[in-house]
Amino acid sequence: MAAPTNRRRISQRGIATRDRILEAANRLMLVRGVNATTLDDIREASQTSKSQLYHHFADKQELVRALVRYRGALVLQRERAGLERLRSFSGLVRWRNALVQANSLNNGKYGCGLGSMTLELSDQDEQARSALSETFAAWERLISDGLHRMRDGGLLRQDADPEKLATGLMAALQGGYLLANAAHDVAPMEVALDMALEHIKSFLVQPSEEPTR
């Protein structure tokens, strides 16, 4: 994870510290938000000191940007595992169920690590915004690639547009996260994802292949 930004020598110990900082920032900023998390919070939670924070990151903004990359990599890694071999509608349903289950563990709170940063950062840090935007695009591509495979395999009709379907599904997911977070209840997220899956289902070659859940 920790990519040395410059050509400085860096030791294993240094890398470990940097990761500890990022991991703590990740944890704290997910529940409190980016702006509401102080460097002292992070320093304390990561068992480091001020000088180490500023040794590894130029300033808070740089730390946040690193966190954006860190989370992006985490999410994409997780999603790649779940979507890489997607070839059937039931695979999508399994993917949906995993996300819902994970979110239900904390009653809809916190939401998506990427989505929660987006609204806070996108009008404040152009660089973070574009990184987030690219991560969303990569995520959607994982989905649309799967849909392409389904279409090529004859499961989806030719007039299905994998890119648009993926965007719609991602919007339903993010909107579902948001409503679930507001309600402190996963239900709206389920409804939203089911709507998106139902929409994809309407492009299946034999429409009643399998139930949504």
Next chain:
Amino acid sequence: MAAPTNRRRISQRGIATRDRILEAANRLMLVRGVNATTLDDIREASQTSKSQLYHHFADKQELVRALVRYRGALVLQRERAGLERLRSFSGLVRWRNALVQANSLNNGKYGCGLGSMTLELSDQDEQARSALSETFAAWERLISDGLHRMRDGGLLRQDADPEKLATGLMAALQGGYLLANAAHDVAPMEVALDMALEHIKSFLVQPSEEPTR
């Protein structure tokens, strides 16, 4: 808008000042976010003074809570105008177009006034969270009421579930706002809303009544 919170005497001038503060907070916090907006920013933008802020609001948290109500009322008022007489699918399309057009004016930036506060506040201020949640519920009810009218009028099939459809549409809207904000481009919001409308359309009695746009 300005509801006096206690039984204090309050003059027209006082109400005007209070509204000016709320209006400035509304404007600033929409683009910078809640936590990133300072009271001094608000004081300056509203042409008031510190003592007036604290005369009308106990502290920043109370101001934010008042803003949640203020925005909620604004959004519901706007949405009521657009949804109150909804009786047809083309009405939904017009509603969609209005939202998209409004958002496209600033290239997808800022997003929904309610959604943008949600992720920042819901894990930080329980009272604000529940107020937001209720506002979303009321907003969804405006939609589902319209869908109910469509169903009663014989336009929607009996097996259509207005509440779930409304939740799905709201999630698509909010997710669309979020992706549009990240991309600084309305396109994903359009795709998301079209997906939700297409889904609703699939419950129309005569499915090909009219095109989506």
Next chain:
DNA sequence: GCTTGCCTGGACCATGTGGTCCTAAGCACC
């Protein structure tokens, strides 16, 4: 017009927070 109490201006304060810096310890390589 005078008293009452809301309304307003703005100086002032305490503290949280991002950021700096100096010193020393660890480590790798010679």
Next chain:
DNA sequence: GGTGCTTAGGACCACATGGTCCAGGCAAGC
């Protein structure tokens, strides 16, 4: 074991920011 780097600890600073306070203005009811 010496040299020069990285890693670490933590005191320290400047300042933004939330919050207080008081003196005076203004409006409304008597």
